[in-house]
Every structure is written in structure tokens, then in C-alpha cells.
Amino acid sequence: MTTTVSVLHCQVVEDEVWLSLLELCQACGSERELVLQLVEHGVLEPQGDGPASWLFSGASLQRTRVALRLLHDLELNLPGAALAVDLLDQIAQLQRELRAASSGH
């Protein structure tokens, strides 16, 4: 059976959305404790004074999902996953610079 639904309104997460701790956990299917540990290891840097008032930038969604996948799929521990996420960011940044440099002088 097929149903059709029209969605006229959606938000661009990275540009328009700040997520509470609960929303981030729900969006990533993650336990609260794990997200707290990602904050502790510096993978995520929420704004606000404590977990109840934390707000995570939209870009945290992808970072959290990558970190969770690496933890699970590669059987990494948290410091290992945190390191991998940082290195992946650096690689992406270097690739951008490389592309910019090689497509002109």
C-alpha cells in the first residue's frame, strides 16, 4: 500500500536548527549518556551552561552520526572515535584547499 504525503515545509538543519540534548539524541538514535561523553571528549561543543540548557548547532547532527557509526562499526572507543572525527574534518579541509589550489593559481 502506498500513501503519498506532501511536505511543503522543511528546515535546513545546518542553517536553521539548534538542537536540544534530547532532540540530538532522538535525531541520532543515541543514548543520552553517549552524547554526554561526546561532549566530554570535545567532539561536540554545545552552547549553554549545562545539559538542560545545551543547544547543539545543526552541524552537530552529522558529527554525532559519524562518531556513532565509527564507534559501532569499527568497535572504537570514545577517544579513538573523537580523534577520527577530528582527522576526518582535517582531511575534508585539506581536500577543499587542494581543490581550490589545483583549479587555478
Add this chain to the structure above:
Amino acid sequence: MQFKDYYQTLGVARDASADDIKHAYRRLARKHHPDLNKEPGAEARFKEIGEAYEVLKDPEKRAAYDDVGKRWQPGADQPPPGWDAGYEFRGGDAEFDAQAHSDFFEALFGRGRAQARSHRASRTPPRAQDHHAKVMIDLLDAYRGARRSLRLQMPSFDAQGRVSLQERTLDVAIPVGVREGQHLRLAGQGMPGFDGGAAGDLYLEIAFAPHPLYRVDGRDVYLDLPLAPWEAALGATVDAPLPDGSVQLTVPAGSAPGRKLRLKGKGIPGANPGDLYVVLHIAMPPPPDDAQRRAWEDLARVQSFNPREAMGAKS
């Protein structure tokens, strides 16, 4: 249906120890994980590796798989009779994912039964899980906005908690200015709610289909524009096909290949629009006829330019 040789997938012997299997998996998983390896095909390979490991790391599943393997005729693409009956498994922790396993795996171990995971002791009715999917759009869709019909397979639960897949078509308005790798949040379009709980949200990750003319980097867009050698030398006004329509572009005289001309704000639109960079290239014309050859020869006679001078080459 093909028999899947999970030992071969992980590159281990049939009598490999649990440790050997774990090491082989971790090594291969690091190599092919789609977050680490952007090569096409890495994701499919990673799924095979993950499936092999899911079976071989679990003594119960491994024993059942070994038993089927012994009875499977070499070269046969039909399983032995009764091969998928008689094995019982505790409801695993496999997350429900319609594409997660091969037919072979599902025939042997069944489909992962989705656990109502958030269905724990809580005072308010639980909110259903959020879902994620990817959607491929064209660069032009990011310039103009677009409507996309997505067909999604959504698990739905009956009163006994059994799962069936339901197809749902979502007609989504892709907003102008969305960029590669960003996510759209569609409120209430995730897993349906149960027990009066709210439905989850659906997150769509945006990917751009490769475009023959444009490269995209975040908000910025690059166009390689070929010029004839004399256009680069003398300057010219040429047509540049931009994503939102052609413009007349003035190329300065003496433009070297690789020169970038920036068209401010002509990248992906938005509150903070990107730029469009036209990267100049020199294209050689087809082999010259006699008159053209004479013109090149005249040019060579009046030029004393030695492009290899900096290398120390005399000519």
C-alpha cells in the same frame, strides 16, 4: 540465491578463532568504511563485511551458517531443502534497516525485528524514532528550489509488534540554497507514533548528482571555461553558461590558463550566497589548414617568447 562465503569475505580460514575474525573485520572495516573511504563501491563492500562479521562473531549464528554451508552443493544456486528452518535466534540488536542485509542473510536469519526501543518505562507516551534517508538532487535544484518525490520504505507495526514494510511517497519541497551534505528536517515524517506518542522526524541528507559543467565546493561553484589561444591573448567577451542562465563574460587580455574570474554572489543562493568561479583554460583549435598554418607561422616569427626560460632551456 547465491551462497555467501562469509569466511572468504573476511579473508579468514573456516576454523578461524573468534579473535582472528575480530581482527580481520576491524582491519577491513577501517579500510572500507564509507565515512573513511569515499570511493564508489566502498559502502557496498562495507555492508558485505559487516554482514559476514555479524554472522561469524556470534557463535549461534556461526554454527547455523556452518551447518548450512556443509550441506550446500558446490556451484548450486539453490539451498538444500529445509535449510532456513529450525534455527532459532534471540531477537538480535540489529537495527531495522530495509537494505541492511542480503537476501541470503534474511533467508537464513530472518529480518531484524525492530525493537520498539524507546518503549521503555517512561511516564509520557514515547516519541517514535527519527529516520534518515539520502536524497540526490541536481545543482540547479539548489538554485531554483525543486519538488522531489521520494519513495520510502517505512516499517510499520501491528498490534502484536510485527513489522511490515509500507511504501510511502513523500512529495518534498527542496528549499533554494540547500548545499551538499546538509540535512533537511521534515517534522513528524519519521517513524509513526504508537501508544499515542508523537511521530518521529525524518532527516534527509542532500547529495548533488555530478554535473558535467560545474564543480561545487560548499556554497561556491566552479566552471571550467575553455578559451581559444587568441581569446586569452587579446581578451574577449564570451558566453559563460551559468547555472541560472548565460552571462556575457569579459576575459581580460593576457589571461593565463588557470586564471580564476570571480562572479560574486553567483554561487549557491541564500542569505549568504556563494561565489561562482570561472576557471580559464586554453583549448587548441583543430589541425590548421594552410591559411591558418601560415598565420601561426607569422605569429611565431614575430614572437621571441620562450616559455621554458625559467627552466634554463635556451629554446
